[in-house]
Amino acid sequence: MNTTTTAMQQVDSRPLTSNQKSLIGLTVVGNISEFFDLFLIGFVIHLLMKTPGWDLTGWEIGMIGAASGVGTVLGAVIWGRLADRFGRRNSFIGCIIVLVVFTAVTLTIQPGQWELLSLYRIGVCIGVGGLNITSIPFVQEFVPAKQRGLLSGLTSVFIPLGIFLGSLATKFLGEPFGWKGLIALGCLPILLIAWAATVPESPRFLASRGKINEAKKAYAWALKMPEDQVGSLPVFEKNTKSTSYGIIFSKYPKELLIVSAGSFCFILGAFTVQSWGQTILGESFKFDTNAVAYMFMAVSLADLLGRLGSAWISDHIGRRKTMLIWGGLGGVGCLIAAFSTKIATSFGEDSFHAAGIVFFIGILIAMAFGDGAFGILNAFGAEQFPNEARSTGVGLGYGIGASAKIFGPYLVGAMIGGGKPTPEVVFLPFMIFxxxxxxxxxxxxxxxxxxxxxxxxIE
Structure with missing residues (x-):
């Protein structure tokens, strides 16, 4: 073996092994669980509005959605730092445990206890909020540089399958099993812990902790070669403590500002569509539950293709141009959704169905590109920070930006107030998005x- 060859060069020069693909598969399935949960709660709320004993108002629905946002913000910030302190794998497993425990506790809620539902949603989404933040550095630190955009982006690309699975669950299980049956499905990710036990910790994390032998074993696992054939590793300043938030603010203020502000801009509209889209289509534009389920199956497919496109093309035209193009096209979709309400308000109730179709087309485009940008958005954000601060930096930045998950649902809920959603409330929020x-x-x-x-x- 050429002793000047580094382990990273070996990773860059070789095709992906089955072990590297297993790691990517683990994080993909874990992140599908994220959107399965977030979209399932949207369908659950739609069912609760028709369930005796709940009688949810727009304000209460907005508070439930905002609670999910609070949990996601806390989860991103907390788990980002924990991943730099205790490792990517351990934190990924921790996210799954928290997600499943609070999902199980939600099953104890009685009709009308929307405050408890909101509280438990915070706990669930603390787990949810860390999944993508921990999995992206986990994958990035195992895969070739020339494919890193696509391969780390895959952790986010298939997340919209959660919408599709949530739609299927609603269509086929919603009526016979009720809302608690749908919630119970959110406990399935516990099975991922056994899979995660077969994957080692990130070699770059181990090397930064001075655990060179363990890092070489991790590379040997990834490359499927004997440990003594693994190339040299870079010398890291041994780091036994997590990077503090203060260091991120003082050493990487520009990177933090870009990730925070950029994430906020892309999240606000997408998360509001995720949490309110089903209700708006059903209550404002009078589509039945089955029609809404089919519509969101289409949204999930568009979102998936948009994410796959952004992850793939970012390795060819660059991350920055990809974000600019996807943001522009997503904005066009939001404009279409906003102006759909003018059809309804101009021509009355007879036009609600046509206006709803236009609204659906708008959110389809908005999710394909606005939310589709998440095929590379968090991976790009993580690349702005060095190894020892990668998870903390992207977790803090995304966590600040994810405050949009609080404001968006609450904004629409506040506009609706104590009444039911109407087409008129759609225009202003979607113009802002x-x-x-x-x-x-x-x-x-x-x-x-x-x-x-x-x-x-990367400097």
């Missing part, structure tokens, strides 16, 4: 371009 997506694309143009560079080469 459109502007923010245009701004978000511009913000990411200010980031460091990282396509094709090894993580150690």
């Amino acid at each position: 459109a502007v923010l997506l245009f701004v978000g694309g511009f913000i990411y143009m200010q980031a460091k371009e990282t396509a094709g560079k090894q993580l150690e080469q």
Whole structure:
């Protein structure tokens, strides 16, 4: 073996092994659980509005959605730091445990206890909020630089399958099993812990802790070669403590600002569609539950294709241009959704169905590109920070940006107030979402371009 060859160069020069694919598969399935939960709660709320004893108002629905946002923010910030302290794998497993425990506790709720539902949603989403934040660095630190955008993006690309699975669960299980039956499905990710036990910790994390032998074993596992054939590792300043939030603010303020502001702009509209889209289509535009389920199956497919497209093309045209294009196209979709309400308000109830179709087309485009940008958004954000601060930096930045998951659902809920959703409430929020997506694309143009560079080469 050429002793000057590094382990990272070996990773870059070889095709993916089955072990590397197993790691990617683990994180993909884990992140599908994230959207399965987030979209399932949207369908659950839609069912609760028709369930005796609940009688949810728009304000209460908004509070439940905002609670999910609070949990996601806390989860991203907390688990990002824990991943830099205790490792990517251990934190990923921790996210799953928290997600499942609070999902199980939700099953004890009685009719009308929307406050408890909101509280438990915070706990569930603390687990949910850390899944993508811990899994992206986990994958990035195992895969070739030239494919890192696509391969780390895959952790986010298939997340929209959660919408599809949530739609199927609602269509076929919603009536016979009720809302608690749908919630119970959220406990299935516990099975992933056995899979995660077969995957080692990130070699770059281990090396940063001075555990060179363990790091070589991790590379040997990834490359499926004897440990003594693994190339040299870079010398890291031994780090036994997690990077503090203060260091992120003082050493990487520009990177933090870009990730925080950019994430906020892309999240606000997408998460509001996730949490309110089913209710708006059903209550505002008068589509039945089955029709809404089919519509969101289409949304899930569009979102998946958009994420796959952004992850793939980012390795070819660069991360920054990808974010600019996807933000612009997502903004156009939000404009279409906003102006759909003018059809309904101009021509009366007879036009609600036609207006709803236009609204659906708008959110289809908005999710394909605005939310589709998440095929690379968090991976790009993680690449802005060095190895020892990667999870903490992207977790803090995404966590700040994910405050949009609080404001978006609450904004729509506050506009509805104590009544039922009407087409009139859609216009202003979706105009705001459109502007923010245009701004978000511009913000990411200010980031460091990282396509094709090894993580150690990014300054």
